[in-house]
Every structure is written in structure tokens, then in C-alpha cells.
Amino acid sequence: AQTVTQSQPEMSVQEAETVTLSCTYDTSESDYYLFWYKQPPSRQMILVIRQEAYKQQNATENRFSVNFQKAAKSFSLKISDSQLGDAAMYFCAYRSAWGGGSQGNLIFGKGTKLSVKP
């Protein structure tokens, strides 16, 4: 079974600085997707960024970028120029690229609570 581990329960960053959130995962599959979701106090789950395992290039979305290390099974999220609105819980998630018993459901880590200091 696949697992996702976020080893940092809480992180803090100064406004305008850069922060990196860590995520590791375990899988025997070769093809899969990885995601970072943001959950602000409003509790809405918002997709931040996705990465296809077959792509070597790291995904970027504006101030958000990932460092995907497939061999190390590591998937970290870097937030540049942090803003107060970035304060939220961040969840790393895994999804298999194949069907079978689990078609499309996400496996989440426990989350990292990010605080942004003005």
C-alpha cells in the first residue's frame, strides 16, 4: 500500500521569504501523480500544484514550485515570496496512475501547518 509522510507538523516563514515543505512517499508503482493541496481556515481544499511521475521536469505554478526526486521518493514544495494569504495547512497527496482497486482516489499525508509572519 502507498503511504505519504509529511515530517513537519508546523512551519513558519517571514513574509516575502521562501519556505520549503517536505513530503516523502512510498510506492512500488512506477507511474503515479503527486499533488500539493492547500487548506486555509475556510477549510476548502485547493489544488496548488501537481506532478506526473513520468515527467522529469519539476512543476511550477507562479510562486509555487516542487522538487521531485523520484528515486528518493521525495516531493517537496517551495513557496517563494511568501504572502500572508499562504498561511494554511498544506497536504501532500499521492494518486496511482492505474486502475484496479483504487481508481483515482488520493492518499494524503498528515499535513503541515504553515504560518506566515508579517
Added chain:
Amino acid sequence: DSGVTQTPKHLITATGQRVTLRCSPRSGDLSVYWYQQSLDQGLQFLIQYYNGEERAKGNILERFSAQQFPDLHSELNLSSLELGDSALYFCASSVTGFTEAFFGQGTRLTVV
């Protein structure tokens, strides 16, 4: 706004009762997922439907059941409720099981 609508937003009920949570997926999305978010268990996948058929099951209790109707909306039924069932229940939808999943705002269930 993700386009996924969940009702109600909040629900308070007593132990032993039964409740129904409703989810309307984004227009065009055939796949619906239910997740439970609790403090001790985190975010856990419960069940997935695709075009009316059950596609995958996760850590869903036998007291819980779900269905997806012909108009593609889905309902999650929770019965014989216990205090430990208090949680945030999310619905998510996607076009297929292999495309992006978008989440609703969740239903906060409190069992007293």
C-alpha cells in the same frame, strides 16, 4: 469556487441517529469521491463512484453507505452515529478517475 456543492455545511446530531450528506459534482464530472477529515485520522478516502457505479472503497465503516444517482449527484449516509464520527466530510469530483479532483467545501458533522 470549485464548482462542487455540498450540503449541509454544518450538521449537529445525536448519537445513534442517521444523517445524509449530499454532493453535487462539477458539471461534466462523472467521478465522485468521499473523504473524511478528522483530527486523529487525517484525511481518509471513503468511497468512489463513477457514473453511478461504485468504483473503489477505502476505510468506510459498515454503518456508512453511499450512492450516486442518475443525475450524478451523490449522497453519503451515516447511521448509528457515534461521537467518533464527528469530522469534516468532503466530496470531490473529477471528469474521470484519472483527472484532477476538485473538492467541495465540506460538511462539518458534530455528533453529541
